[in-house]
Amino acid sequence: MKKFNFILVLLLFVSLFVSFYLFFFYPQQQILSYELELATIEELPILRASGLTEQTLEISATAAYVVDLTSMTLLYEKNADQGLYPASTSKMMTALVAIDTFDLNQALLVASEAATTLGTKLSLDPGQQITTADLLAALLINSANDSAYVLANNYPTGSTGFVAAMNQKAQQLGLVETHFSNPAGLDEDGQLSTARELNLIARELLKQPYLRELVATPYKRIANPDQGWTYDLYNTNQLLGRIRGVRGVKTGTTELAGEVLITLVEREGQQILISLMNSQDRYLDTSKLLAWIFNNYEWQKLQENEYNND
DSSP: HHHHHHHHHHHHHHHHHHHHHHHTTTTOOOOOOOOOOOOOOOOOEEEETTTGGGGOOOSSEEEEEEETTTTEEEEEEEEEOOOOOOOOGHHHHHHHHHHSSSSSTTTEOOOHHHOOOOOOOOOOOOTTEEEEHHHHHHHSSSHHHHHEEEHHTTTTHHHHHHHHHHHHHHHTTOSSOBBOSSSSOOOOOOOOBOOHHHHHHHHHHHSHHHHHHHHSSSEEEEEEEETTTEEEEESSOTTTTTTTTTEEEEEEEETEEEEEEEEEEETTTEEEEEEEEEESSSSHHHHHHHHHHHEEEEEEEOOOHOOOOO
């Protein structure tokens, strides 16, 4: 009987010890709460004809991706995840890394590499100084390759580090098919993206007010009276001012990429973002897409009971 009482007391002691340990030392599970802010959607794009498909539209582009930005509704896609050369649309990512790195008023030094860059350029002189704001204007309006290399060469770890930052930014945005080998979009192994992911990069660029303003600018003059230079920048996007509502975003053309174009259209209260890759006629393709979308979609207002279950 005494032995039984001893065992009972021992078990009680062990039980108290375990309870004490668990209460004071065992990691407590924490329940974290998050607040998710959802944008209010008042209208959704609806196809007018239920049997309508993308096959009713013919475009020359190898790949395309079109999104209604207000509702984030996919309106059209064609080979949207096929890896292709992005050409100068790469400069959207160049601009994002640059604006994260430099102050807009910061003067950057032109190196000899920038002066010898091929393709579209300002023909900057080695030793010349130019602000980040002006370099970004030349980059996104005039698509100047030397502007891209000036930005890259002035990165704290040089152009190699700048390109690494471009790829890191791509990873942060969740891009899995996009990779950069140079900041200007020149044809090079490893310089690839997709229509879907260029669309995502463009959305990120449009969040930056200064960059959004630049891509919608048909003409801009940059100058430095102290150094005695002036450059007239004409936008490479021929749709600006020709098609109602076009607000950018970026062109690109190389031998391997063909014609590439990212277009933002604001019309009838809607924002449509179009990305085309390897097109034979990017402006005609974009015009066809816009006509197809606005002829075959209608934006219907949501009734309160459609999204409110309270």
